[in-house]
Amino acid sequence: MEGNKKKISAEFPFESKFLEVNGSKMHYIDEGEGDTILFLHGNPTSSYLWRNIIPYLKPLGRCIAPDLIGMGKSDKPNIGYSYKDHTDYLTKFIDNLDLKNITLVLHDWGSGIGFHYANTHRDNIKAIAFMEAMVKPIEPSPEMQTAFKMMRTKGIGWLMISVGNMFINKMLPSMINRTLTEEEFNYYKAPYPTVGSRKALREFPRNVPIGEEPKFSYDRIKAYGEWLTETDLPKLLLYVTPGALIRDVDVKFIKENFSNLKAVDVGEGLHFIQEDNPHQIGEEIAQWYKEL
Template sequence: MNTAQLISPDFPFDSNYVEVDGQQIHYVDEGEGDPVLFLHGNPTSSYLWRNIIPYAARQGRAIAMDLIGMGKSDKPDIAYRFVDHVPFVDGFIKALGLKNVTLVIHDWGSALGFHYAHRYPENVRGIAFMEGVIRPMTWAGFPPDFRAGFRMMRTPGLGWVMISGLNMFVEKILPSAIVRDLTPQEMAHYRAPFPSARSRKPVRVWPCEIPIDGTPTDVHDIVSAYSNWLGETQTPMLMFHATPGGTIGPSEVAWCRQTIQNLEVVDIGAGIHFLQEDDPHLIGKQLEEWLGRVFK
């Protein structure tokens, strides 16, 4: 059977909302027990985790939020820089009263999650991550297949045309960073939150926030700080990586193995950046096993 047939496009979860800083944040809430908080990145939503949530819900309370301006969360007229997202993630955790949290994080969700864990280590019992922002980047070390495109997206004017105008992050970059082909139903889910140029502002801003060669300075400093913390903490961590990978390729895998003290590593095989769309069941099973073994 084709792998794509095993990956459900359905999102069979009830929608929940909580107010944070005057805005409604959408989230999925399945299972009971200690919270397992899923944080997505660009240009996705809680939908990215749809096939993984049921596995985690057998070991705890699986919660997947939509970042502000993304998914079904409110879309206020804010700058949508990394530092603008931080208080909404912090506020979400506080509003739901989440304690003893395990973070499951990807892409910009990883930067938000690592930053939270660095600041509130007493509230984080473990971290599972994949294709994350583990340290500041350089253009020389940036994934070659995406280097030219991201340079253009960080160019004022051109970036607006590419992302806000043509919706290229959803239409081109997302599917090109998955080994299998997304179905029309899946693409419809990813398009739904961004029907207009104005609604795509968060998607447009995120590429400009990647700390590359020291810019932007504030994000570089934040990522540097939690990157150093990754080498100091004893927090249990689980890393998923793939071949060829995107933000976490062979050199990043080696760095994590050498740097993170309490780390387990899972190779999912073929995958680029959105690993949850290539082999969600392997990720889900390994996550469920790790949660049950390490924290019970």
């Protein structure tokens, strides 16, 4: 596609807005007019992840991309940053802005939060686009289980994530094929200058269900995973090779079990695919959205 040749910009040319939720400010951008297109990032990114994709959707709807509580330019209150906390903040964010007829664009933990919202607010969802997403409870490899066990171990996990800032310094760049520019890397790194500022990053791995624990996460992900196989809501899957959360076996499962689905291969990639191929992703979402 022509989009593959376009420059990937480091600029974030959007006006910052803030909305108070539970006594804390959530940062977001709000571009365009019409039905809501809501972009939800995961760990350890922010609305910055969508900077090269939103321009493709801005002519088609009201593009809103928040920074999850405790992340990006949003406040970092002294809360647990559990899955339950994040779903509560997002639901109130949507209610406070009175967002209606929402098309979700989901990635990573943004999918865990967004799919749950969709399952519990079905009448307010128009369609769902997703990439590198949690469409059902994860079945981790032995290597992944070991990594999560370390991250969840008291002391070790704190040293890895809060002191070493592992998600920003190691995982983010290792899950992108190209090398981030200094400006891009610094934008992602800026919200987390201290050990205390990294609490939200540290808590996300604790909330990934391994087996059936933690139960809150497992039950919600299992419930929306079942709903995704039942609903005729329009869906767009964007996938890469080899991927990380959505690999070949997952693409096969989704194609066989999700109705009203358009699946698009956007080339080579790992996890943060918006940093490798944002223009094709933006073009594909825009084309699909026009046809809804």
